[in-house]
Every structure is written in structure tokens, then in C-alpha cells.
Amino acid sequence: MKKTYSKHMIHLFLLPALVFYVGFMIYPIASALLNSFFEWNGFLRGDFVWFKNFIRLFTESPFQETFFNALEHNVVFFIVLIPAKLMVAYALALVLHGKLKGKEFYKTVFFLPKLLSVIVVGYLFSLILNPSYGALNTALDAVGLDSWTRPWLGSPATALLSIIFIDSWYEFGFAVLIFLVGLQSISSEIYEAAKIDRATGLTLLFRITIPLSMPSIMIMTILTFISAFESFELVYAMEGTSGGPYYSTDVLALFFYRLMFGSAGGGESIGLGSALAVVLLFLISGATAISMGFFKRKEVDY
Numbered sequence: 001m002k003k004t005y006s007k008h009m010i011h012l013f014l015l016p017a018l019v020f021y022v023g024f025m026i027y028p029i030a031s032a033l034l035n036s037f038f039e040w041n042g043f044l045r046g047d048f049v050w051f052k053n054f055i056r057l058f059t060e061s062p063f064q065e066t067f068f069n070a071l072e073h074n075v076v077f078f079i080v081l082i083p084a085k086l087m088v089a090y091a092l093a094l095v096l097h098g099k100l101k102g103k104e105f106y107k108t109v110f111f112l113p114k115l116l117s118v119i120v121v122g123y124l125f126s127l128i129l130n131p132s133y134g135a136l137n138t139a140l141d142a143v144g145l146d147s148w149t150r151p152w153l154g155s156p157a158t159a160l161l162s163i164i165f166i167d168s169w170y171e172f173g174f175a176v177l178i179f180l181v182g183l184q185s186i187s188s189e190i191y192e193a194a195k196i197d198r199a200t201g202l203t204l205l206f207r208i209t210i211p212l213s214m215p216s217i218m219i220m221t222i223l224t225f226i227s228a229f230e231s232f233e234l235v236y237a238m239e240g241t242s243g244g245p246y247y248s249t250d251v252l253a254l255f256f257y258r259l260m261f262g263s264a265g266g267g268e269s270i271g272l273g274s275a276l277a278v279v280l281l282f283l284i285s286g287a288t289a290i291s292m293g294f295f296k297r298k299e300v301d302y
Contacts, residue, residue: 035274053275070255077164078228085168085175086220093179111173122237125166129153156248163249167234175220182216218295222288229284252280
């Protein structure tokens with residue numbers, strides 16, 4: 001009897017994690033889903049309206065234009081992050097995986113930005129990219145490239161890309177470490193067997209290294225997608241709640257913030273904001289599930 005009691009007591013260690021998960025994950029999701037089906041007058045819940053808030057979000061001006069504009073920027077965020085962060089990070093992980101002197105030093109240098117607060121990073125780069133006295137324009141002037149100087153964060157043509165590359169720099173070290181762990185998990189015996197069959201260079205890379213590091217590639221691709229569609233802090237720190245200039249850096253998380261805590265949704269902000277949160281949840285969950293299925297099939301093919 002005592003042994004059975006002790007066995008069940010072990011499950012109590014899961015209780016804090018379960019409470020945290022339900023309180024901070026399940027409850028907010030269920031609450032947002034429920035709130036999205038009601039009319040709201042400020043904080044007062046009104047009638048049950050089924051999918052009216054979703055229909056307004058997709059069809060009614062100005063919500064429709066703002067939603068699709070922000071969604072487009074999130075998609076661009078993800079597409080640019082793939083080469084700007086993941087491909088470069090994988091290439092550097094390959095270099096660090098080889099016989100490179102001082103590799104531990106380089107790992108530390110690459111990961112250091114991740115230790116900084118996003119708000120601090122946003123503020124520092126706002127100073128660096130300042131069009132009047134910023135370090136970047138000053139350096140371009142000093143080397144005779146004054147034609148390249150521009151208001152990096154003040155122009156709709158460059159603002160979003162500037163923020164994406166700053167985000168790449170901030171997240172870069174984490175991606176390098178994940179890829180490096182994946183490369184180190186590949187047995188050296190596999191390479192030795194391939195070399196006996198006269199496999200070299202690109203053949204080893206595309207036939208062995210990339211296929212066998214597919215789990216780490218899958219993890220980083222999915223995390224990058226989630227990060228791109230949850231981007232908020234850096235854009236907020238550098239361009240404010242409106243995603244300026246002229247909403248050229250607006251993203252779905254900023255739009256949600258304005259709906260819930262600003263005046264964008266008027267008196268019905270809770271219903272519209274909850275609808276947007278549910279759309280964002282299903283968008284990320286669905287894309288993540290599809291990506292995992294795609295990468296799993298790739299692993300089987302290899």
C-alpha cells in the first residue's frame with residue numbers, strides 16, 4: 001500500500017507545470033476563442049454572433065486592408081529570414097564543425113546578441129540607423145558612399161527589410177548552435193564509409209550532411225516561421241504601435257495590439273482582437289503541422 005502511494009506521489013511533481021500550462025496556455029486560448037463569438041461594448045459581453053467578428057476582420061474596411069497588409073509583411077519576414085538567417089547560419093555551422101581554431105570563441109561571439117533584451121537591440125539600432133547622426137550613414141559618408149545613405153527606418157522601401165536583418169542578427173547565434181548540434185550528431189563512421197566509396201565535397205554535403213541534419217533544419221525552419229508570425233517586440237521598439245512609416249512595417253501582432261489595447265477596434269475591440277488571435281493561432285498551428293509533415297517525408301525519402 002505504501003509503495004503504491006509513493007508511486008502516485010511522483011505525479012504531483014507534474015502539477016506545477018500542468019497548472020502553469022493550463023493557466024498561461026490553455027485558458028487564454030479558450031478565452032480568446034470564446035470571446036471571438038460575442039459582440040462587445042467595451043468590457044461588457046453582448047450577444048452571441050457566431051462568426052461576425054471574423055467576417056468583419058476579413059471584409060470590412062479598414063480592418064480588411066490592415067489585416068492583409070500586416071499578413072503580407074509577416075510573409076515577407078519569413079521569406080527573407082530563410083536566406084538571411086538560416087542559410088548563412090547553416091554555412092557557418094559547417095565551418096565551425098570543421099577543424100577551425102578558436103571555434104569556441106566564435107560560438108560565444110555569435111550567441112552574444114541573444115543575451116541582450118530585444119528592446120535594447122531595437123534602441124541601439126535606431127541610433128545606428130539614424131539618418132542624421134547614425135553610425136551607418138556616417139561610415140558610408142566617410143568611405144565615399146554618400147549616395148548609399150538614406151533614412152533606413154524612415155522610408156517604406158527600406159524600413160521592413162532593415163528590421164528583418166536586425167532580427168536575423170539577433171537570432172543568428174541560436175540558429176548556428178542548433179545546426180551545429182545537428183551536425184555533431186552525425187556519426188563520423190558514415191563519412192568514412194562514404195569516402196571509401198569515393199564520395200567527396202558536394203556529394204558528401206548533399207547526400208549525407210544535409211539529409212542527416214534534417215531534424216535540426218526542420219526545427220529551425222518551424223521556429224523561424226513562428227518567430228516571423230509572432231514578431232512584435234523589435235518592430236514595436238523601432239517603429240511604434242502603428243508599424244510606421246505609413247504602416248510599412250505593420251505585422252499581425254501589432255495589429256492585434258492596436259485592436260485590443262488601442263482605439264483601432266473601437267468599443268468592439270475585444271471581439272475583433274480575439275478573432276485575430278484565433279486566426280493567428282490557426283495560421284501558425286496549421287503551417288507548423290504542414291511543415292512537420294513535409295520534413296518527415298523528406299527524412300523518409302533520404
